[in-house]
Amino acid sequence: MALPPNFLDELRARTPLAPLIGRRVRLARNGRQWKGCCPFHNEKTPSFYVYDDHYHCFGCGQHGDAIGFTMQTEGLAFREAVERLAGEAGLEVPRESPRQVAKEARARDLHDVLQVACEAMQRRLRAPEGRAALDYLRGRGLTEETIARFGLGWSGAGRGALAADLKPLGIEPRQLAEAGLTKPAEGREGAYNDFFYNRVMFPIRDRRGRIVSFGGRILGEGQPKYLNGPETDVFSKRRTLYGLDMAREAVFRGKARLVVAEGYMDVIALHQAGFEGAVAPLGTALTAEQMEEVWRITPEPVLCLDGDAAGRRAAARTSEMVLPLIGTERTLHFATLPQGQDPDDLIAKKGAPAFEAVLASAKPLSVAIYDLMAEGRPLGTPEGRAAFRNDLAAAAGRIPDKSLASEYRSALLNRFFESSRPPRPPRPPFTPGARKGAPFRPPPRLPPRAAPEAGNTRLQQARCLLAITLAHPWLLNEVEEAFALLELPHGPPSALQAALLAWHAGRALTDVSEGAAASLDSADLVDHLNATGLEEARAWVMGAPGLPREASPDAQPAETLDGWWHFFGFLRGEGALVEDLDAAGRDLVAANDAAAQSRVIRLSQALSALRRGETGLEAELESGAESASP
Structure with missing residues (x-):
């Protein structure tokens, strides 16, 4: 029986890696992580690093989590390793039940349906009917390698085209509806319409690289410009980030800094330009659940938004949202693009160094939140200044860590007084001694x-x-x-x-x-x-x-x-x-x-x-x- 993902996540969260690995490896602090000699190969210079949720050896390439380490070092099967760790963590391993088996089989079926649907859409992109979509992608500067790497495709014109493509594979209309690819037709019982049509298609993957849904961009006139698939058993919009599977690997290997951009095309353009740590929310404001996903990868991500009014509003919403979530171990930086430019515009006109400069000028949260809160405020009156100062103090007060909240309050108010x-x-x-010819004497001390x-x-x-x-x-x-x-x-x-x-x-x-x-x-x-x-x-x-x-x-x-x-x-x-x-x-x-x-x-x-x-x-x-x- 496959164990429920939420149980395995809970088990990993309750099993700190450093103490577990420290039973077999002598570890020493190295910044935010631990370092030691790899237990999987002979080495004299430590190249084995232990992070919060994984380990990696830069010498032999071994990497994994608490379960993987227990399997490798003790020669246990997956189930045996889970039972060993669950006993130490005080968790009960879920028992097999018909309902659980059916749910897991259904999830596997949905992933399989989405995968074959993606392959069909990729074929359509290369067919004559997908020529306009392929020209659009090439016109945006994407290479053939990038188009293939991200699995981009074409939905077709609707009218049951996807169902017809997948019928020979034994996939029924009901399965397409459960995967979010079709929806019931109004007024026609048992009939379905395609959810996506006349759209360039972007597969959305979870952190493990499995397709969970799609996003589609319409060609020509029409609304909405971008459309995400509906919520399903394998897809939650507020918990998913586009490009997370690729960005996680790049950040993990130290090849990139994690950057939260605005949309699909921003992420793809950044990856193509070498910024492989780019991710994006799915057409909505960044959510607390998405931030938790980001912080699982890096403690200091960068939020990169457009310099227009909409970008500033998004930055303000995000800054308010993250204050109750930050701590001494995790924060957020804000980078702003030049007015009217997307990442691919900036890179196309000025090259990758121009975007590198944008990242280098990213502001820490304490600086960015002051700028965002000061914008448009009437600071020329006593009432306006007093209200602004109260708002600054209230913003700092939303931080749960009292020491950190005090530091934020000091930083914000210091800047407030400095500016005014x-x-x-x-x-x-x-x-x-220069004043009135008298020698300098410090003020008298108060008696003990x-x-x-x-x-x-x-x-x-x-x-x-x-x-x-x-x-x-x-x-x-x-x-x-x-x-x-x-x-x-x-x-x-x-x-x-x-x-x-x-x-x-x-x-x-x-x-x-x-x-x-x-x-x-x-x-x-x-x-x-x-x-x-x-x-x-x-x-x-x-x-x-x-x-x-x-x-x-x-x-x-x-x-x-x-x-x-x-x-x-x-x-x-x-x-x-x-x-x-x-x-x-x-x-x-x-x-x-x-x-x-x-x-x-x-x-x-x-x-x-x-x-x-x-x-x-x-x-x-x-x-x-x-x-x-x-």
């Missing part, structure tokens, strides 16, 4: 604070930072970008953060035309918060007992800045602070000014305090203890 920051006036080089008691530490840290910001809104001129990168607790803290950033953005846009920094008035801020329904949130912050001294209105500017960065460090986290400090150091080398110097010092102090195990709440706890004592 007014140009800084040039400053003279900063030289310690005692370890906090248990409690909702992060919420209290956010309250302290917001209290300092609300009491001294002028801080936002210096700390806006850092403030936007924080992920404050949900509720009043995050609501106040968004309101403060929106208010500051509006004030900055008002004053930028005058070449001045944003004029930030406390009374104006209070009015803004009251108007946006955040009066209670502000009271929750400012009415708390034991707020830090930096939150008092009479705190000195240097002291206020020290306190703000102190709490920023605790909320930002050690890993992010290290990256912030590295970036600030690079800015200092490039700008060599007092602002950059100050940022390095403050971030260093925040990181030191965090590493000393402080929380910033020690003074608050002491204040609370004093007020509670008799």
Whole structure:
């Protein structure tokens, strides 16, 4: 009995290859895969590679999956190897049943029907009736070798031509209908019409190279221009990619990069030009199931779309679709063709190097999604900017991996602020001791604070930072970008953060035309918060007992800045602070000014305090203890 494909896929998914092969081969990490000496031939230099779902020896050519490795190394038959692995994976091998046997036989029959139908269509392409179709393919620049390799054909003019061709082989109209090649004729019981007629035919294969359906392009006028076969027992449009069987082999052997193009002819033209990793969805938007198929082959495919409006809309849909699916092990790049050109147009006019340049300029997902989301947005108003920033943060929040989501949020918001920051006036080089003849002294360090008691530490840290910001809104001129990168607790803290950033953005846009920094008035801020329904949130912050001294209105500017960065460090986290400090150091080398110097010092102090195990709440706890004592 042939085992169900879904069971075998589940077995392979539950059998990690590296541990299985590692029982017999000493493996070492080599980038994303493992490497060792081949167990199938004598070698001293390792050429045996183990990937997520297969292994391959570049010395002797042996390759396969977990089942194949068990068969080859233990001398087992296929069924025996499956039973061995299933026992280890906790799976029960399906028992033979009449229904299962019938289903598998039917699937084999459908593949056979589709194969002989493909051969009949290929013959028709070379017959006089297929001359127009053959001329069309040659006119698109396809060679005889390419036409044969992809099995291209001609459907005929309909009227039962395909059924007549296949009748001598014993294939009945019912089988043609089950394979998606014919459909019941309206008003004529037991009669069938051809599904495809007057079309150039493109066989669609699954990842194993078996024909599962066809696509057809009409010649001359008519709609739809491209038509795919209907859903059948062996064909699901949303799970299938055109050209996947050929692309998989090319990528597997390291001959090509996997590129997702738009249609049949794009894939064929790219393969002919040497880009043998090209695949395409079947006339629809790329689906999550198709992306899973692509990621089984490579972790970083390239989506290559036309540069017109339709191509941009398709790219935007895809970027939104993949965000909940990406992770640290898999992502997507976006390449855009010149306006009005398909891959075969570009290659025909400028050669393969022109398409190679398109691939080389592909944007990572984090860059492409910003560009796609920014297109057509009204970013000249405070409302438009605030809405765009919220959308960027929401897009990053759709990524399941929290660490990756945080990195995306930082990258998107950093670019947002960089694009909207007014140009800084040039400053003279900063030289310690040059100001008023005084020697350079770093800002004083805050005294060490005692370890906090248990409690909702992060919420209290956010309250302290917001209290300092609300009491001294002028801080936002210096700390806006850092403030936007924080992920404050949900509720009043995050609501106040968004309101403060929106208010500051509006004030900055008002004053930028005058070449001045944003004029930030406390009374104006209070009015803004009251108007946006955040009066209670502000009271929750400012009415708390034991707020830090930096939150008092009479705190000195240097002291206020020290306190703000102190709490920023605790909320930002050690890993992010290290990256912030590295970036600030690079800015200092490039700008060599007092602002950059100050940022390095403050971030260093925040990181030191965090590493000393402080929380910033020690003074608050002491204040609370004093007020509670008799």
